[in-house]
Every structure is written in C-alpha cells, then in structure tokens.
Amino acid sequence: MERNAQHAFDAEEVMAYLDGELEARRAAALASHLVSCSECQEMAQGFRALSERMLSFEVEHPSAGVNETVLAALDSAKSPNAAGTDRAQNQRGWNWRQVFGRRRNWAVACAVAVVAILAITIPNLRRLATVPLNGRNFTEVMKLERRENATSSGYKKWLSDDAVPVHSEGQIPANASARGEGWDASAPAPPAAGQLHAPETVGPMIVQTASLNILATNYDEASAAIEKLAATHGGYVEKLDGKAQTGNARELSASLRIPTKQLDGFLADVRKLGHVEEETRSNEEVSDQYVDLQARLKSARATEQRLIELLGTRTGKLQDVLEAERELARIRAEIESMQGQSAILIHRVNYATVQVDLNEEYRQVLGSGPISTGTKIRNAAVEGFSNVEEGAVALVVFLFAVGPSLLFWLAILLVPGWFIWKRFRVRARS
Amino acid sequence: MRQYLMNSDDQLILEFRQGSREAFVELFERYREPIYGFFRRRLDYPARAEELAQECFLALLQNVQRYEPRASFRSYLYGIAIHLVAAERRKAGREVVENEKLDSRALEGNAAENNDAGIWVRSALGHLEQSEREILMLREYEQLSYGEIASVLRMPVNTVRSRLFRARSALKNQLLPVKD
Numbered sequence: 001m002e003r004n005a006q007h008a009f010d011a012e013e014v015m016a017y018l019d020g021e022l023e024a025r026r027a028a029a030l031a032s033h034l035v036s037c038s039e040c041q042e043m044a045q046g047f048r049a050l051s052e053r054m055l056s057f058e059v060e061h062p063s064a065g066v067n068e069t070v071l072a073a074l075d076s077a078k079s080p081n082a083a084g085t086d087r088a089q090n091q092r093g094w095n096w097r098q099v100f101g102r103r104r105n106w107a108v109a110c111a112v113a114v115v116a117i118l119a120i121t122i123p124n125l126r127r128l129a130t131v132p133l134n135g136r137n138f139t140e141v142m143k144l145e146r147r148e149n150a151t152s153s154g155y156k157k158w159l160s161d162d163a164v165p166v167h168s169e170g171q172i173p174a175n176a177s178a179r180g181e182g183w184d185a186s187a188p189a190p191p192a193a194g195q196l197h198a199p200e201t202v203g204p205m206i207v208q209t210a211s212l213n214i215l216a217t218n219y220d221e222a223s224a225a226i227e228k229l230a231a232t233h234g235g236y237v238e239k240l241d242g243k244a245q246t247g248n249a250r251e252l253s254a255s256l257r258i259p260t261k262q263l264d265g266f267l268a269d270v271r272k273l274g275h276v277e278e279e280t281r282s283n284e285e286v287s288d289q290y291v292d293l294q295a296r297l298k299s300a301r302a303t304e305q306r307l308i309e310l311l312g313t314r315t316g317k318l319q320d321v322l323e324a325e326r327e328l329a330r331i332r333a334e335i336e337s338m339q340g341q342s343a344i345l346i347h348r349v350n351y352a353t354v355q356v357d358l359n360e361e362y363r364q365v366l367g368s369g370p371i372s373t374g375t376k377i378r379n380a381a382v383e384g385f386s387n388v389e390e391g392a393v394a395l396v397v398f399l400f401a402v403g404p405s406l407l408f409w410l411a412i413l414l415v416p417g418w419f420i421w422k423r424f425r426v427r428a429r430s
Numbered sequence: 431m432r433q434y435l436m437n438s439d440d441q442l443i444l445e446f447r448q449g450s451r452e453a454f455v456e457l458f459e460r461y462r463e464p465i466y467g468f469f470r471r472r473l474d475y476p477a478r479a480e481e482l483a484q485e486c487f488l489a490l491l492q493n494v495q496r497y498e499p500r501a502s503f504r505s506y507l508y509g510i511a512i513h514l515v516a517a518e519r520r521k522a523g524r525e526v527v528e529n530e531k532l533d534s535r536a537l538e539g540n541a542a543e544n545n546d547a548g549i550w551v552r553s554a555l556g557h558l559e560q561s562e563r564e565i566l567m568l569r570e571y572e573q574l575s576y577g578e579i580a581s582v583l584r585m586p587v588n589t590v591r592s593r594l595f596r597a598r599s600a601l602k603n604q605l606l607p608v609k610d
Binding site for chain 1: 463467491547561569575601
C-alpha cells in the first residue's frame with residue numbers, strides 16, 4: 001500500500017473516508033478525487049473487500065436462555081436499581097460499595113452506634129452518681145456502719161491507754177454480786193475514759209459468754225434490730241460480719257459486748273428476732289486470775305518502792321546503782337503490763353460477750369438463676385463494647401507501630417508497582 | 431414496545447433509568463445479538479459467551495442509576511463488555527483469540543464457523559497485535575465509530591485511526607491476494 005509521495009490523499013484518509021470518519025470538506029475533496037484516481041479506487045476497493053471478507057467470520061445466534069435470565073432479573077426487581085443490587089448480592093453477598101457508598105447508610109450506622117454506646121454507658125454513670133452505697137457490697141456497708149457505731153460510742157477512745165484505770169491493789173470490786181452482776185454497769189456502754197469501775201469488794205469474778213443462732217423470718221428487720229438492741233442495753237458491737245451471696249441465704253455474724261447486768265434482758269430481746277436454733281451460754285470464773293494479778297502487782301509495787309528507797313540512799317558502788325536502776329525500770333514495765341491485764345479482766349467481767357449468728361430464712365425463687373437474663377444481656381453488651389474499644393485501641397496501636405515502616409516500604413515499592421500494574425492493565429484490556 | 435423503535439439508545443437508557451421496563455426490553459432486543467456476537471468472537475466456548483452476555487446486561491441493570499450520558503450508550507455498553515472480557519481473560523490466564531489457541535474445540539457446535547472463510551479470518555485476526563485487533567473488531571463487527579472506540583478503549587481518536595489502518599493493512603496482506 002505504498003503511496004506515491006505526490007499523491008494528494010494518503011491511504012489512511014481513504015480508509016477514514018470509507019468509514020465515514022473524514023472531516024466533511026476533506027471528504028468531499030476525496031470523493032471527487034476518487035472519481036479520477038484509479039489508484040485510490042483500487043485502494044478503496046481493497047478496504048471494502050476486506051470488510052466483506054471479515055464478515056464471513058459469523059457467529060451463531062444466542063440461545064433463548066439469555067433472554068429469560070435477563071428479563072427475569074428485570075421483572076424480579078422492584079426497580080431497575082434494585083434488580084442490579086439483588087443480583088450483585090446473590091453473586092457476591094453484600095455489595096459493600098453500595099452499602100458504604102451512601103451517606104444515608106453511614107448516618108444510620110453512626111446513629112445506631114451512638115445510641116448503643118449511650119444505652120450502655122448512661123445507666124452505669126447514673127448508678128455511680130446517685131447512690132454511692134449502692135456500688136458497695138453488703139459486707140462493706142456493714143463494716144462501715146460498725147466503724148461509725150464504734151467511733152460514735154467512744155469505743156476507740158476507751159481502748160487508748162489513758163482510759164485504763166488504776167485501782168487499788170488486791171481489791172475485788174466491792175459492789176460485785178455473786179454473779180458479777182452487781183458491778184457498775186448502769187452507765188451507758190461502752191465505757192468512756194474514767195467510767196471503768198474497779199471491783200472494790202471481794203467476790204467471784206465471772207466472765208460470761210453467750211452464743212445464739214437465730215433463723216430470722218424477716219432478715220432485714222432483724223439485722224437492723226441487733227445493733228439497736230445492743231445500744232439500748234448499754235452494749236456495743238465489737239464485730240459485725242454480713243454475707244449476702246447471690247442465690248444464697250444472707251448471714252449476719254455479730255459479736256457484741258453487753259453489760260453483764262443487762263445480759264438477760266438483751267438475750268430475751270434477741271430471741272424475739274426469730275427462731276432460736278441454738279443457744280449456748282458459759283461462765284468462766286476469773287477471780288483467781290484477778291487475785292493473783294493483784295498480788296503480783298502489789299509485790300511489784302513493793303519492790304519498786306524498795307528500789308526507789310535504795311537508790312535514794314546511794315551508798316553502794318556505781319555498778320550496783322546502775323543495776324538497781326535497770327531493775328527498777330523492769331519492775332515498772334511489769335507493773336504497767338499487769339495494770340493493763342487487770343483492766344482487761346475487769347472489762348471482760350463487766351461486759352459479757354454475746355455472739356449472735358443471724359441466718360435468713362431463704363426461699364429459693366423458681367426460675368431465678370444466679371444472674372437474670374437482662375443482666376446477662378447487659379453484661380454481654382458491656383463486654384462487647386469494651387471488646388470493640390480494645391480492638392480499636394489495638395488497631396490504632398498497631399497502625400502507629402507498623403504505619404511508619406509500611407509507609408516507607410510503600411513509598412519504595414510504589415513506583416515499580418505502578419509500572420507493573422499499568423502493563424498488566426494494558427495487557428488485560430487488550 | 432413499538433413506540434420506542436424510533437428512539438435513540440441514549441433516550442431509551444434514560445427512560446429506563448426513570449423506571450420504564452419497556453425501554454430496557456427494547457434496548458435488550460437491539461443489543462442482545464451484537465453483545466453475544468462480541469463475546470462469541472472473543473471466547474472459545476459459546477456457553478461462556480452466553481453467560482458473559484447475560485452478565486453484561488445484568489451489569490447494565492445493576493448500574494443503570496449511575497449511568498451518565500457522557501458518551502454514547504453504545505460506548506458504555508461495549509465498555510462493560512470489554513471489561514468483562516478482560517476479566518475473563520485474566521481469570522483464564524490466557525489470550526483467548528490468539529491464533530495458537532484456536533483449536534477445534536472452539537469450532538464445536540458453530541455451524542457458521544465451519545466455512546473456510548470464517549476460519550481464515552479468525553486465524554488471521556489471531557496474528558494481529560492485541561490492541562490493533564481489538565480496534566479492528568470493534569470497527570468491523572460492532573460497527574463502532576472511531577470516537578466510540580476511543581472512548582471504550584480510552585485512547586485518542588488519532589491513535590485509533592492509525593492503529594486501525596495498520597490492522598487493516600496487516601489483515602489485507604494475509605487474507606486478500608496480493609496484486610502484482
């Protein structure tokens with residue numbers, strides 16, 4: 001198809017003319033040229049012959065299956081767009097580009113997420129904000145009340161050293177009755193500083209203990225009443241331990257100190273709280289201990305006095321003086337210790353120990369498991385939410401950890417990768 | 431359906447976008463055979479060609495809301511078809527129309543291809559350079575204008591013209607008797 005260099009039209013233009021793709025003025029010129037130029041006519045004939053020849057590459061008609069499938073897809077869809085969407089979903093599951101490509105869908109998803117987060121967090125915040133005690137368990141509340149009780153009643157104060165009374169040696173409380181009830185117990189207990197009265201007359205000193213196991217029908221009332229009763233009878237709560245395990249009966253274990261004189265009245269009141277399952281009472285005679293203690297105290301004081309006199313004369317050697325002073329110090333420590341023991345002993349006699357174990361008469365509720373379904377769902381939601389939070393944090397941490405090196409390698413690989421992709425696309429398209 | 435006969439493809443697709451079922455049926459009738467022929471000439475198996483023709487129309491259904499009349503409807507439709515063929519070739523990992531692959535199985539059940547001329551043409555096409563062959567086929571079989579081919583293959587019109595000329599010259603040398 002080499003063309004004469006002087007020819008007005010080249011072969012490509014002849015082809016374009018035959019295809020109807022030549023610009024109008026040029027086409028008109030070529031049309032008139034064709035009439036006279038046999039070479040161009042021949043070339044045009046060649047192109048026409050080629051087109052005709054190519055048409056011999058025929059294909060059969062499509063089967064009716066194409067018709068049916070396409071028209072069925074068209075009819076099954078409510079709208080043209082929905083038809084495509086359904087088809088896409090059938091082929092590849094969700095068409096994510098359509099789902100995420102729409103602002104409305106994003107807005108709905110964000111709104112749902114915000115509502116879910118609020119639904120989970122607001123109840124928690126409200127619970128924390130409204131009733132502080134609600135967050136604590138039963139035992140904690142009980143301990144708190146006990147502390148308040150002890151502080152307000154001067155219990156701690158009594159335990160301080162200043163409150164330990166010093167009484168005359170060798171004397172048993174004068175007003176103690178045969179059972180020890182005659183001692184001064186009329187003052188509101190627990191005794192504050194200076195209120196602990198030393199026995200003055202000789203008589204038996206008895207430490208009383210009582211233990212009660214009560215099954216309470218109305219547990220709440222009973223548990224509250226125990227402390228009140230103790231206070232009413234001039235006693236105080238030494239230890240209070242409550243257990244309220246889910247799905248089990250509640251238990252309250254109270255260790256109380258009640259003035260010996262009031263013990264019978266107190267026990268009678270406590271018995272009214274419920275059914276007494278077990279009651280024990282014991283008395284321990286401590287007169288011997290007390291007398292012995294007082295005797296040793298008296299002896300120690302005498303020794304102390306002699307040592308003081310000895311040191312006052314100072315006739316011995318320096319070593320002897322030092323020895324005497326050491327001995328004096330030891331004796332004084334002993335005296336203080338015995339005074340303390342004496343005070344504790346008197347207190348034990350004056351205040352009986354009462355152990356009350358209160359058990360709830362628990363009725364198992366049918367169908368109520370340890371945790372309710374609502375709580376389970378809520379817990380699962382909270383767990384799910386925190387999982388999402390942890391996952392998001394982990395992703396951010398991962399991105400920060402890996403991101404820089406990823407960007408670095410991307411930057412390095414981008415250029416060759418782009419060229420490979422371009423070649424691939426060109427090949428694929430053609 | 432008759433009322434649509436005088437409408438252009440571009441009008442029909444816009445009407446279909448607004449929900450006219452008949453418009454689509456008319457378009458489908460117009461392009462059912464050409465689109466099947468497009469795939470059939472480029473693929474070995476008639477059944478696969480039918481499947482892809484079907485997919486092509488389903489893709490049209492699916493994406494009609496996003497159709498914008500920037501180029502002609504034919505460019506748009508054959509653009510989808512080109513894309514599907516490219517995907518098919520990628521999947522198969524081979525060049526379907528290449529002459530080396532033109533074996534007897536491609537001719538099974540194809541009565542029209544049993545004529546010698548058709549086989550020669552197909553064989554000769556297989557010897558062309560890929561992009562030139564595609565341009566020539568789009569021009570001769572799909573009857574696309576230079577501008578439409580340029581739009582489908584995303585290349586300048588002048589490139590289309592020069593490559594088409596090269597393709598025709600090469601094919602002519604193979605198929606037509608050379609004059610002394």
